[in-house]
Amino acid sequence: MQLSQARSFQCLLALIVLFCSTISIAGEIIKSPNDSREYRSITLKNGLQALLISDPQADKAAASLDVGVGSNANPDERLGLAHFLEHMLFLGTKKYPEAGEYQAFIQSHGGNHNAFTANHTTNYYFDIDSSHLAPALDRFSQFFIAPLFEEQYTDRERHAVHSEYSSKIRDDGRRAYAVTKQVMNPDHPGNRFAVGSLETLSNEPAGALREDMIAFYNTHYSANLMKLVVLGKEPLAELEQWVTRYFSAIPDRALPPFEVKVPAYRASDLPMEVLIEPVKDIRQLSMTFPLPPSKASWPNKPAQLIAGVIGYEGDGSLLAYLKEQGWATGLGAYSDSSSAVETLLTTSISLTKEGLQHRDDVVAAFFSFMRAFQTTGLAQSLFDEEQTLAANDFRFLAKQEPIHYVSQLSQQMRDYPERHWIDAPYRLETLDQTQISQLLSAITPANMVLKVQAKGLETNQTEPHFKAPFAKQKISADRIATWQAADTQTALYVRHNNPFVPSDLNIAEIGSQKVPTELENTPHVESWYLPDTTFKLPKADLYFTLLSPFSRTGAKASVAMDLYVDMLNEQLNPVLYDAAIAGLSANIYAHSRGITVRVSGYNDKVGVLIDTIAAAMRHPTLPAKRFNVVKQSYLDGLQNAAKDKPFQQLFRVGYETLLNNPALAELNTAAQDITLKDIQEVPDALFATPFVRLFAHGNLTAEQTEQIARKIAETLQLENTASTPLEIAVKRLDTQALTKTVPVEHNDTALALYLQGSSTGIAERAQTALLAEILSAPFYSELRTEQQLGYIVFASPMSLRDLPGLSFVVQSPTASAELIETRINAFLDRQSAALRALTPDDLERFKNSLISRLTTEDKNRKERTNRFWQLLDKANIDFADRDKLVAAIKQLDNAQLIKALESLQQRRLTLRTMQPPE
Template sequence: FIKPLMSPDATMREINAVNSENQKNILSDTWRINQLQKHLSAEGHPYHKFSTGNLETLEVLPKARSVDIRHELIKFYQENYSANLMHLVVYAKDTLDNIQSLVKNKFREIQNTDRSCLHFPGQPCTSEHLQILVKAVPIRQGHKLRILWPTTPCIRHYKEGPSYYLSHLIGHEGKGSLFYILKTMGWATSLYAGEADWTYEFAFFNVVIDLTDAGHEHVEDIVGLLFKYIDLLQQSGVCKWIFDELSAICETMFHYQDKIPPYDYVVNVASNMQFYPPDDWLVGSSLPSKFNPGMIQLVLDELNPNNVRIFWESTKFEGHTSMIEPWYGTAYSIEKITGSMIQFMGLQQWMETAPNEHLHLPAPNVFIPTDLSLKNVSEKAKFPVLLKTSSYSRLWYKPDTMFSIPKAYVIIDFSCPYSRNSPEAEVLTCIFTRLLMDYLNEYAYDAQIAGLYYWINSTDNGFQVTLVGYNHKLRILLERVVEKIAKFEVKPDRFSVIKEMVIKDYQNFKFQQPYQQALYYCSIILQDQSWPWNEELEVLPHLEADDLANFVPLMLSRTFLEYYVSGNIEPSEAESMIQHIEDAFYNSPQPISRALFPSQHLTNRVIELERGISYSYLAEGLNPSNENSAIVHYIQVHQDDFMLNVKLQLFALIGKQSAFHQLRSVEQLGYITELTQSSVFGIYGVHFFIQSTVKDPRHIDMRVEAFLKMFESKLYELAHDEFKRLVNALIDMKLEKHK
């Protein structure tokens, strides 16, 4: 901030780091479609530019034009780094006088050259960039539809919240919503709506829909339904009760929000200081409170067919496109949506031929909490206590003794031995949990909007249900989730959709980052009783709805339930919840489930690596287009032990920064370079994982070994005072209060 050197060597290192990051992103569909949207905008507008840079833009092209990039960097610094453009937030446990003194001491030398803030007037999309249909070829399997409109930036009207109001309605997932209809038709698996890429001068309102194979064949109907829903909003008018409901939800969420980590908090507030007046620095746009139907109507009017940009992504377009985006190489074609085109391409025709489904506005949200009082629990336990145990369950309980907020946290862990005894069982368990989420979605969506969340995930031993949020109506949601599990039925049409999604997830494994694949292979090799992804993919296409219908009763026939209940809940409430669950599974005349046999209480195991022997597992990259390679250098250290755990934590704390500095900053092996401590089923170790386009894995592995030898010497040479400082840093981390 004060006197940056920007030396030639440091500048070149940063150019290489930028290029390495770009190589990491080059096959990311998110980055690719984002740049394609920029590419199809006005060339003279800053929005059009390549947003991240690479070696070509920062080294090759400047040299070809005899441009000194370091000189340009210093010039950029001098033109933009001025004290009057900066905002500082300090988060500290100290007096304001001491903090002010510290700030003056550290920052007073920053020059104030009275620079003006950059502005980007004008719209990035002219008429030639509107009413377009763009077909693009993604990297990953699947289909996605993005409908965009340039709109009035809502940052200027943050208290009126026009985009928040519209995104709530267009993105709703309850009965009568656009997504509910698309899901019922079997055309979509997710839908997002909201403002994006906003500045003071321009913004876009996006609707992003993940399509099924059937949905890909009905894009015209889907776009027509979207515009029918927008027409419904026009006909219904702006509803004050909906705005008031959203405003009340925001008010509650703001006042009872979870503690934000200090690092994130100071970044958020510093960003807010750039956009909002002082009274709203801590709030930002979190509290829409002024009902302004005219402002909402203004943005709604902009969501019209004359203003639209449609981006349709599908691997089925491969070989049927005519253009290439220059920076990421995305293949695409572009067509104008006008009346002169083929008849079915007209937007009006799409609206007229769309299914005549019953779209309607959402009903009032029954999950909004009205009782936010705190429970008076007599015993303030610092640690979870075992409240109840039996042959088929264990209940752990801990009241809130720190945060004093009206929220609760419930975990129900279903241990099911039959859920993981074959690749087929593994896949069927996954489909089962995803179907449960699918069945519950339209009911539980209101709970999510009101701040009550749930997840159902498959685990190493079965599956797990998690509920977190305001405790007032948590029991209502819990009972519905339990009912869906206990009375599970397979709907063949939804089974087919979920199966299609799961198959694509497995097929897209090869498009994960190489370091992610390497971490997966390391895990699969070390863990006992795990099935490789390709075996699971092999069995998937042959599974049918009847297979799941036969499997679920078997999976649930023997279970052990472990509960964890914490937060603003009394012990009697926790026991009552658990009793309801056990009545549903164990206590009926024909129980769904019985307790596990003693031999079925299995412990997950990890393969023990013999000391003195190095093991290598080599895997060929699955994506020929990805130039990155990666290694995971894993060192297995010890079984769970209090003293050894702390020593390993200290090793990782000291080594993390040294490894990053040496292997990434100095040797520049790759943008993704990390040393982390790992714990797998009570077996502790450390991981180095590095992804690179400049060096092969064997060379990187040699450099990791060299680093370890160098680091060993560094540890022996560490001064006593420095060692104590690092020990105290670890102590401080452990004493830090939970957020």
């Protein structure tokens, strides 16, 4: 492509040494009307395609490189090799040979980094303070130019991969996925183990693994298969110069894309039933159907539309019917149209105990619903509604975190034409009834993979890597015939139009304030209001919370509150689902101080939804049949919490200890004995003397906010409200170290050390935050990377109601709790000397990194809402808190940090796991 004179001149100026090696296509990528950023697509001489994003307001820059190969390309004799390569790529390059240099640079400049290996792709990404993008790109690009792959790290990283695998052996999602792979078409590369282990990544003879990895890298990593996205505050021309300078040296091996050319399931294996024994007490049924390919029809999204109709939860829906029968608690439907060979459509249903016994009836109900769908098809009015909602979402698209945005776009570049890299997920062009009918006609009992995951199923095989018991069998002709002849259920029908589709999308003339103000004319409700049209969206967020003494009266009250909210959500689910798909989400949740409601989205019908929720809260419908299902689901959740990952269980016990929350065993006892009458008494107890706070933010007027607050008070019949909010006292640790041992059924051992601050003052909060910034990277590097204690290793700040603290966590498949504790203590013992050795420049860099994290501009309305809501939730509301914290951080020196760390170590809570007795 011939460059314009201006572009050629600009290129000559910028790249005296390099060729003018880019092909630029400007102004052709469709972006949201609400998006002020500038975009440019370039293709380097080596074939690498890059999307450049200039955002002058960005305080965080980010980049992502997507390689068009993943676990599907693993050699049969080297399962997990793609994942292992992802790990090794971070450990030094010819230009930057130190193994942890990249990670240290990113972390010390306010950034984050990560990568993941999927079946089809491997994605690498980072963000960083926007002033340091160029040197970060330099380091990042070297992974794909000249990685060292030093043999000294091979054994260490194969153990790291094994630790990652080991930490997920008892994860039921992973186990079910592993079984799914086992029963797939044996000629499909996705049917193999993908994570990797010490066995599959054997290094015998010495050096063999490195040789195989380098061969894989040279065979599959090529510039022509890579997609890059870079977002920075600089002009597009400058970003283009950097990308050309740093990424042009990636070798172009002219490799063909890795493609899967066989279906996931052989027709001769269908219909198939797979039974899986889980670790937790869960009951899940799923139906997967291989359908004709629809990848090329992405602008019309036929499979996605079908999944949307199946997954609907309002009146006439499959889920509403199954709930009425007492057979299900949840349902989801999704499609995968990424393959050129087929489309996979899956419906997943969470069953009750009764539903498990009636699982063939559940399947029959599904096919009864599909018969109704196949008869009526998708109405043009429903398609028009979906089209309108998708267009609204794109028109008012909010900014995402840069690190997530670039990762998402680098993957979308592979799936869609350049012009539609951004808008493809929101594009809905025409209703193709012919193709929808073609896809629907393939959703039959004879073309199904039926999976059931539950305790007590008869199994006869064991998946070799995750050790999940399972059975695979053909479905009998009698069952197929029964499903094909299932009675038509009049209660099942394709949904009607949505009453929550917004009609008023105007931006109010309210301007924007920097901080919330308190409104006066809202009796019984402390109301805060922040007008904000900064993001140019006809949207708002509204929180209201009821803080009640009732919530702190013991385990029975906690259980009653949880079940009351669960039943509220069940009652409101059809309404909330309609609102959600129309862009107005609601979340109702119980917590240790009461109940909170959040409504977020298009402001047109915020008041209507809030009023509906408040009415249900004050006068809920509490049928006994629903109570029995909700209670059983809650009991299942409590029992399954005792099977969470070890480090998660330690945190739960930590919160129980420090916040005086009921213990899991207490909750379980209370839940066993709870009655419907106990739930019926919750509203009167909850609304007797609550403190009520409301916060409205966004495209709402003060008058609208006051009206909503007054309506809440009226609907909830608030008369005797408290003048001050309920607070929770954090348990203060003394100098006598406290240790708790938690019985955990897991192969891994975990230990968490919590160091508690002595006060909530700004100075101590600043010291603890800076210590976390300084210690987190070396803790990870030493205990995970160097000492290989485990995959889950981290140090982080742990603030409880503004009381600062630090936590140090290790979950290990090999080390004992005693060894982990010894290693953590040894690390802490070395830190006084390390802090003393920090140069002024080092300390300033850590300060700037932390301040960058604290003062990052809100990317969207929700971030701003959450930031102010967290401040409003405190007993002492101070909107200048962040500025004061930053000022205190700037004043810190080495001696203060050493003293602060010594002080923190005087108040210790150690939580450790142990295997329960046989």
